[in-house]
Amino acid sequence: MESMMIYAPIVMAIVGLLFMAVKRSWVLKQNPGDGKMKEISDHIYEGALAFLNAEYRLLAVFVVIVSVALAVVSFVVPTTHILIVVAFIFGAIFSALAGNMGMKIATKTNVRTTQAARTSLPNALKVSFGGGTVMGLGVAGLAVLGLTSFFIFFFHYFMGGVWTNTMDMTIVLETLAGFSLGAESIALFARVGGGIYTKAADVGADLVGKVEAGIPEDDPRNPATIADNVGDNVGDVAGMGADLFGSYVATVLAAMVLGNYVIKDMGGAITDAFGGIGPILLPMAIAGVGIIISMIGTMLVKIKSNDAKEAQVMGALNIGNWVSIVLVAISCFVLVKWMLPETMNMSFFGEGLQEISSMRVFYATLVGLVVGAGISSVTEYYTGLGKSPILKIVQQSSTGAGTNIIAGLATGMISTFPSVLLFAGAIWASYAFAGFYGVALAASAMMATTAMQLAIDAFGPISDNAGGIAEMSEQEPIVRERTDILDSVGNTTAATGKGFAIASAALTSLALFAAYVTFTGIDGINIFKAPVLAMLFVGGMIPVVFSALAMNAVGKAAMQMVNEVRRQFREIPGIMEGTGKPEYDKCVAISTKASLREMLLPGIMTIGFPLVIAFVPMIFGMNNMAIAEMLGGYMAGVTVSGVLWAIFQNNAGGAWDNAKKSFEAGVLINGEMTYKGSDAHKAAVTGDTVGDPFKDTSGPSMNILIKLTCLIGLVIAPILGNHDSDVMAAESSSEEVYFIDADGNKTILTEKQIQYIETGSTIKEGEDLNNKTETMVEMLKNDKNDQVTANVTITRTVDGLETTETKTFTGSEEEVRAQLKDVDGVKIKIKDKE
């Protein structure tokens, strides 16, 4: 059974997808309500579809360009196989499929939730959470299915389906990285484009509709209202789906890469019941089991009472969530014990190889689960209604928008304190337990509940939409009340979901970063080297500028929207009286066009910078290892700064949002109850306007920025890395190897003799050599200046006469290795001792 374990994740993914299909048909069978509701829902559905189609057309061009570039690279760099292009394209298609599928079900579920809310709250929750479940299982199922299938395919294609050596597996995983790159590229555009779309529509609808015309939110007379509701779907649903799809794939991939290095550290091969690839299969197995666990978790989410309030709904979601997390912990224990060798060797910096028991790997997965939960709690504290940070912002609103905004900014900034300490602790602890494999598995364990997280996340915008439809179709107030309860819970889950997303992105990036270092074969990333430090600065700046571009994009698009809505109010007769029909599609078109246009610059910056850092110095003839280290510094800068800015922006945005919401129930300021419409509330609304692009556009984009940066680094790694020269050497081992004796005669060595030399061994007396040759190479490395000295002693017995020659080579390691390729006609292979 163990040997079939490689197929198990696929089976579990298919089970998840089947469950999804059943759930989907159940949701679609629900009553979609009457004429007006259906009409509005159709508008939203069509608007969302129009955006996605336009987006996919644009992305198709992007995919073609990148595919051609990858194909060129695969011809130039021998270790990069053309199949990476296929993997890339499928990664892109799968990601698009996941986003598309999620959005379709979300736009079908919203109206059915409104209809269900006409009967009862438990029904409304069942329908909206059902839609979320379809989305969550679909995304997770596709991710595991795609990644595992490609892994099996490449494993058979490159290795014949059996373990050969770690180098072949590296090629398998490098090719597989194309799948992840494809997924993450699409995610970038989906997140940024969706984020711009939703906020442009939201701000535009609010500024003219609510503020100027004085009509309520989601009023059907507002021309931008459909665009606003479409935005919820393309931003919060499709964007989030593509984001987590990318994280899921990248995390598992990084863990697999590091699993391969565990095998390398253990001598290049292990014997286990899983064909010798247990450490590589484990992350996929955890992901697969996570799908089944999420299925169970979603089934636990239900409420009974029709009079339930936010707390009960939140409680129901929490039960599902916590049960999933506990089940993942248990299954991690079982899987780790079952699939990993009892003890492993892992190399630690400065400490050499250490024996690591499988239990320590399990502890690392626990670290991931604890940190995931911890970050969510921190997020909830800083953005939750009724919590002290929010109350302070509310107080500061009494002296105007200025103090409200200072307080919100400060809250977001302070929230980095516990979050970063949690991260730093997680990095330290999971590494201490099980090296970078531990870091990657911590991320994998955290991501195992992705399906559940997404279900909880997606149910929020669905409920928000349901409320919008209730308003637009003029339902009884009780319907809106019920959807408002769900929406309010959805706002909290949106904030914690963002915490989860950034935590997973950060750990994933670290794992990718570790995989990058091992792929390139550099010793590490030494920021005391000036060019590396310079790139750390540049990397740190990228998330800041990226955020600014995203915010400006929202500003520009919102301005266009404002002008269009003003025009319609002015030019369409009877629009305010409800007799004239607003041109919803024009607003949808503006948001669509603007978001697609504005997402290009940040996208190009994200992809372009690492390429410039890698290839421009290469053109100027810089040493590849030095470039690899610089790129590593850049990646670290993007990751550290990106995590900080993600936490800052998400939490500041969430805090402003809920500070504004606090006024709905009334707040006590200087001993006076203050409500909506007060000056303090207006100040809070201004704060929320600032927070909108923070929390829905630039903040969440940080996740993808850091993941994509690290992935691009990983894909470039083989070009920079030194392991390709190893492979080159291996490929060229069929060349003639010979040495020249004192008389100038060449003698071709036999296969066995070549092997001897290649392993760095001395050719012993008695070997079938007409001349006995002893080669001894000592490599001495000076830590102070990185210079290497190689002493080569060649002892030959020529016609019975022993001669000894000693040669010394000094220089950088690369230079010395180059010179050692051929010493006096004897090819010398240096095998690094592990």
Next chain:
Amino acid sequence: MESMMIYAPIVMAIVGLLFMAVKRSWVLKQNPGDGKMKEISDHIYEGALAFLNAEYRLLAVFVVIVSVALAVVSFVVPTTHILIVVAFIFGAIFSALAGNMGMKIATKTNVRTTQAARTSLPNALKVSFGGGTVMGLGVAGLAVLGLTSFFIFFFHYFMGGVWTNTMDMTIVLETLAGFSLGAESIALFARVGGGIYTKAADVGADLVGKVEAGIPEDDPRNPATIADNVGDNVGDVAGMGADLFGSYVATVLAAMVLGNYVIKDMGGAITDAFGGIGPILLPMAIAGVGIIISMIGTMLVKIKSNDAKEAQVMGALNIGNWVSIVLVAISCFVLVKWMLPETMNMSFFGEGLQEISSMRVFYATLVGLVVGAGISSVTEYYTGLGKSPILKIVQQSSTGAGTNIIAGLATGMISTFPSVLLFAGAIWASYAFAGFYGVALAASAMMATTAMQLAIDAFGPISDNAGGIAEMSEQEPIVRERTDILDSVGNTTAATGKGFAIASAALTSLALFAAYVTFTGIDGINIFKAPVLAMLFVGGMIPVVFSALAMNAVGKAAMQMVNEVRRQFREIPGIMEGTGKPEYDKCVAISTKASLREMLLPGIMTIGFPLVIAFVPMIFGMNNMAIAEMLGGYMAGVTVSGVLWAIFQNNAGGAWDNAKKSFEAGVLINGEMTYKGSDAHKAAVTGDTVGDPFKDTSGPSMNILIKLTCLIGLVIAPILGNHDSDVMAAESSSEEVYFIDADGNKTILTEKQIQYIETGSTIKEGEDLNNKTETMVEMLKNDKNDQVTANVTITRTVDGLETTETKTFTGSEEEVRAQLKDVDGVKIKIKDKE
């Protein structure tokens, strides 16, 4: 003459201070105006003095605590000398003196500027810039005087005034670091405390006075108006002075440390006309010459026409500034050529020792000057009136405070792009030219014009105060018009001055960072090690949280001020009619108390975090080198993130300020001229409120945060470093070295034999040994896991019989070295090859 060069900087500092004294007495001789003016000026002077006295009382406690801690350390750690305490105390006193002196002259000059403005604009500029000159020369003179004097003292105390070796010089410079630490600690509190003070008073005065009571700025009826004017002096004058005093000292110190390492790389001693310490003296010489050049520069600042406008005043300042920069470049060329050896050896990472010509050091200084000017230009572009970023913010003000704030934030964020690219280029280029010595000299060259920069900077708040006094003493409108011209130019120079301050702080930190790495003797800072990466994250978070604390402090203090001002308006009869006298001192007391209270937490965080990172792992027995690397990661995190947040906050704040100011002359929004009092202007005022703590409290504090963090690291370095173990080893070389023969007899080796073994050589036949012993040690280092393998071959001739034994030791380098101390009774000293 050359041998007396060590005293030259002192002479130049004294010349500068004499010039200052002359200028000072000239300023004080100017007419201080009539009764009411003098009265107000006295209020400001007393308020400022009251704050400084309270601050110094608090800081005295701090200085005592740190002195005791340093004294304890100096007893525990053999390389740290008790004199560091003396240096620390004097550094603190000098810094306080510089701030105090600057503030006193500023508060005396303000009223004299008002009086001079009653006659003509050229006179007003002459007086206000005269005050700035006093401040600038005083700060720079004290810095060079203090640092040079202590260097000469320590040089004589530890080395007898002549070159011995680099290790002794390291002790001199480590002790000198105490001076810099003292200066920077005071600077931290002066900057943060002053920043909180000035903004609390400003916001408090504006919110109640301008907004609620509707009286103009600086109206004498406003109880907070004196506090507001005091704030300009304690924040913008004393804070900036202490900041640049600290930068100046730290830069020169770091360059001296790296100069010492140049000598080390050249074999531990050089022969030149400067007693063999040319590379160490050079940075002091540049600083000294910079004072003379700044004197010349200040003399060039004058205008002739009484009808001059901002452009002419700015032009006069620019002439002085640019002439200074060009003169510094010329003198750098002369000094470098004169004081440095024609070619030097410097070790570059991964490239070993390289020959560096002195011309390349000169190029590095040019890099510093270009980047200093470049950063100032970038700052001017993003914050300058009439420039496109400001115009965009103005446009966005038309849709409310929310969009104004988004635009301002985005402007600050985008401004990191050119700034960081400039930095990264500067790091790269100056390092490529002349290693880290080049980086430090780039910073030194940039800082050489500090006196000039400070003169330009200090003249702004003096003119601002002069305007305030004109308003409060109800002068003719022409007087206020003239001071307004100066004030407006002062706003621009304040922004570019902040650019200069952050650029210098960043380069200084890099130089300190490099000095730290060499002090601790670590190979570098490898962020691929998980604990180092974790600390990079933690370091990155500190500036963000620090900023938030500073912003919150302003909010809290401002709230108190608002309540007090409201109370006075309510309770003091006739205050609005001008018959009742406001209690200015109560407002001054609130600002004073609040700022001192609120500066503690950020201060403790800044000082505490590096100590915790260094000492907590030490308690748990962690390897010192690993801790040093972690602390290095932390320092890098603080520097990268601190630079980003400094640029972001300073430029966003400056941009909002000038966007608001744009309305005074009127701006064109959507084709309509819009002025003060419009809704768009109100939105811009809100933006400015957010920007105030950004640009005057948290933003400028970043400079000191990063410098102080790196300085604390430098002071801790000897405790962590391995160079003390070198010294210990050298000290213990008088111990008995022996070996035990096969019969167990100990034989004490002769001095010569010990030397043989110590150099790793084999003891040869014929040496005076009763048993010939050959020891061969090979150390092989595995790059992948940092494991070291030592093969020891001991060949002995015991009673004529040769025996050979081979032993292998594997483990971390430290372990192996420990085991090698005694192999079969033969002590083995391994001398690392350089």
